[in-house]
Amino acid sequence: MAAYDPENIFAKILRGEIPSTRVYEDDDSLAFMDIMPRSDGHLLVIPKTPCRNLLDATPAQLTAVMATVQKLANAVVRAFDADGVTVQQFNEAAGGQEVFHLHFHVLPRHEGVSMRPPGQMGDFDQIAEHAERIKAALA
Ligand code: 5GP
Numbered sequence: 001m002a003a004y005d006p007e008n009i010f011a012k013i014l015r016g017e018i019p020s021t022r023v024y025e026d027d028d029s030l031a032f033m034d035i036m037p038r039s040d041g042h043l044l045v046i047p048k049t050p051c052r053n054l055l056d057a058t059p060a061q062l063t064a065v066m067a068t069v070q071k072l073a074n075a076v077v078r079a080f081d082a083d084g085v086t087v088q089q090f091n092e093a094a095g096g097q098e099v100f101h102l103h104f105h106v107l108p109r110h111e112g113v114s115m116r117p118p119g120q121m122g123d124f125d126q127i128a129e130h131a132e133r134i135k136a137a138l139a
Pocket of ligand 1: 032034089090096097099
C-alpha cells in the first residue's frame with residue numbers, strides 16, 4: 001500500500017489550507033460537509049491524525065472516529081427527520097476510495113428516496129444551511 005500523502009485534500013482541510021464547512025470537532029476527529037452531497041446533509045468524519053484508510057488505521061483512530069460517526073448519525077436523524085442513515089467507507093482506489101485520508105460518509109436517508117449519483121457539486125448556500133441544521137441538532 002502507498003504511504004500516507006500529507007498533501008491530500010482532507011489533510012489540507014485539517015490544516016485549514018483549504019476551506020470546509022465544519023459541523024463538529026473534538027481532539028481526535030473532525031466532521032465537515034461533503035461538497036458533492038449524495039443526500040441532503042451528507043457529511044464526512046475523519047481522524048485528525050494521518051492514516052490512509054481502514055487498512056492502516058490504529059484501533060485508537062478507529063475508536064475516536066466511530067464515536068463521532070455515531071454522534072453525527074444521530075444528529076442528522078434529528079436535523080433532517082431522517083428514516084435511516086447510510087454510512088459508507090472505501091479503501092484504496094480498487095475499493096472506491098478517491099481521497100486517501102481515512103473518512104466515513106454519513107448520509108441521512110428517507111424512505112423511497114435514492115441517493116444522488118456521485119460527482120455532482122452541491123449548492124454551497126444549501127450545504128451551509130444543512131450544516132447549521134446539523135450543528136443545531138448537536139447543541
Ligand atoms: P471517497 O474517497 O470516499 O470515494 O470520496 C471522497 C469524498 O470526498 C467524495 O464524496 C467527495 O465529494 C468529497 N470531496 C472531494 N473533495 C472535497 C473537498 O475539497 N471538500 C469536501 N468537503 N469534500 C470533498
